[in-house]
Amino acid sequence: MNVQPVTHFEIPHIHGYEPLQFLGEGGYGRVYKYLQTGSLRREVAIKVIRSDLACKEVVARFEIESKALARCNHPNIASVYEVGSTEHGLPYIVMELCSGTPLSEWIINANPSLESRVEAIRLACTGVSHAHSKGIVHRDIKPKNIMVDDSSGELDVKVIDFGLAKAVDEPLNEFSTVTGRRSGIGTWEYMSPEQSRGTEDGSTEVGDVYSLGGVLYFVLTGISPHGRLKGIPESLMLKKINEEFVRDPSEVVKSASLRGAGYCTDQIPTELNLICQKAISIESHRRYQTVSQMMSDLELSRNKSGPLLASSPSVFYKAMFFMRLYKKGVAIVFLSFVALVVNLQMAIHGIGQLEQSNLEKSEALYSLETKSS
Numbered sequence: 001m002n003v004q005p006v007t008h009f010e011i012p013h014i015h016g017y018e019p020l021q022f023l024g025e026g027g028y029g030r031v032y033k034y035l036q037t038g039s040l041r042r043e044v045a046i047k048v049i050r051s052d053l054a055c056k057e058v059v060a061r062f063e064i065e066s067k068a069l070a071r072c073n074h075p076n077i078a079s080v081y082e083v084g085s086t087e088h089g090l091p092y093i094v095m096e097l098c099s100g101t102p103l104s105e106w107i108i109n110a111n112p113s114l115e116s117r118v119e120a121i122r123l124a125c126t127g128v129s130h131a132h133s134k135g136i137v138h139r140d141i142k143p144k145n146i147m148v149d150d151s152s153g154e155l156d157v158k159v160i161d162f163g164l165a166k167a168v169d170e171p172l173n174e175f176s177t178v179t180g181r182r183s184g185i186g187t188w189e190y191m192s193p194e195q196s197r198g199t200e201d202g203s204t205e206v207g208d209v210y211s212l213g214g215v216l217y218f219v220l221t222g223i224s225p226h227g228r229l230k231g232i233p234e235s236l237m238l239k240k241i242n243e244e245f246v247r248d249p250s251e252v253v254k255s256a257s258l259r260g261a262g263y264c265t266d267q268i269p270t271e272l273n274l275i276c277q278k279a280i281s282i283e284s285h286r287r288y289q290t291v292s293q294m295m296s297d298l299e300l301s302r303n304k305s306g307p308l309l310a311s312s313p314s315v316f317y318k319a320m321f322f323m324r325l326y327k328k329g330v331a332i333v334f335l336s337f338v339a340l341v342v343n344l345q346m347a348i349h350g351i352g353q354l355e356q357s358n359l360e361k362s363e364a365l366y367s368l369e370t371k372s373s
Contacts, residue, residue, distance in 0.1 A: 012048060012086035017094070025050075026163060028058045033097060044081060048092045061163060062091045068165035069093070071134040076127030078147075078160045098158045100149025107143075107219055107262035110150060114266035115302070117219040120148055122298045123157035125212055129291040131159075132168075132205045139203060140164040141211035142190045143218055166203050189224035190214040193242040193282050206284045209291055213279020220249040220268055222260025225280050242282065248273040271301035274310035 011019055011032055020043070021033040029047045036042050049062055069080040082094040101109065103120065112120070124146050128138060138145075140161065149156040164185050186195055192210035195202035217225045225246040229237045250268040252258045275297050281287045288294040288309065297308045 012088060012090055012092075014046065014048075014084075014086060014092060017044070017046060026161065028053045028061065028163070034094075036094075043097045045078075045095045045097045046092050047095065048086070049090050051088070051090060054090055059091060062093075065161075065163045065165060066091075066093050068131070068136045068162040068167070069095070071136055072131050074127055074130040076123050076157055076159060077131065078158050096158075098147040098149075098160060099151070100147050100156065100158075102144045103146040103148050103215065103219065104143035104262075106148040106150075107222070107264075111262070111265075112150070114220075114264050114268065116150070116155065117264060118216075118272070118298060118302060119155055120146070120157050121212065121216045121219060122295055123155060124159055124215070125291050125295045125298070127157070127159040128208055128212060129295065131162075131165075132208070132291060135168045136162070137166050137168055137203055137205055138162060138164070138208050138211070139166060139195070140186045140190075141208055141215060142187045143215055146215065168204070186211075188229040188237050188241070189226065191241070192284065194284055196238055196241045201284070204284075205291065206287055206289060209288050209294055210280055210284075212291065212294060213276055213287070216272075217246070217249055217276050217280065218260075220264045220272065220276070221252040221258075222263035223252070223258070225276075245282075246277075246280065249276055269301065271297075271308060271310075274308060275301060278310035 011030070014034070016038060017034040017036055019032055019034055023031040023033050023045060025031070026047075029049050031045055031047045034044050034046050036044050049058060066080065066083045069078070070083075073079065078098050079096040080093060081096070083092070084094075085091050100106070103124075106112070106120075107117065124141075128141065131138060138159070140163065141159070145159065145161045147158040147160055185191075185198070188196070190211045192202065192207040194204075195207045195210075214225050217223075226240045226244060229240065247258070249264075250270070250273055253263050253265075253268060275294065278297075279287055279294055288297070293309055297310055300306050300308055
């Protein structure tokens, strides 16, 4: 991640912290690296709302994020140390400074093994599973929101940015759905079909399962399940997310025109194809119903220690799903087929009658010839 030095004049003064570096910018906040002064003397990350976006909706979302993080205490989730407001009333969150790089950069720069890639996803799953146990749904899991550090020889993975998080025991409201677009919240490439539609069932744990499955797909192939969606009409994005079956990761990596930068060069086993496909099933009831179930299958796949929950969709299911999506087209084809069969039967019947008539005529003619002779 590129970092830039900052001066005291570029960001609001926060008592007890000395600004060091600019780390990044999200939809409504900027993140900086600070040095906490006093006895602790530790480096932290502080997220501050942008002054030009400090409206009530953004402030409400910022409060949602701080409350969500405050509920969670897990080694695979960035910790919150403090929340407050600047002297000008801009809310901020003081968080654990996560070392390493975003997952999206890690697979390119480090070219990790298949085992390391899957382990990074498993660790991210443990963090998300913990958040779920605390009643928090992330709703924006993507490669950029997972930090990976392998400098010590062991993987350190942190799930970050709970800015779109929602407590499962709280109903959707004007603040939990504000996004600046018509449909669901989150990132198109990794959001579930129900989340893309912006409906109540789009803010569930099973939606996070879909996103984790999408990130697993990404670390294997270098692309999201439906490819790059930015820049295409929203109606087409919704159609792809809600209707399009995706190729198996093992098939994608074989094609230079399909795979992305940082794709896995190791052979991808069938088990990981199955896990991906189950996690990103279009119909939510066909996915893993908890992140723990997905974690279990990842461990079984790694250890070769038992049958998976994931299985290949049957040809019958795919056919039935296709027919439900394209009812009118299927009906037209079916009626055309019926008409063809009926016409064919009528033609066969007509040919049979003609042959029978010709046979009767031949027999009559033969009978007359016999009598005359």
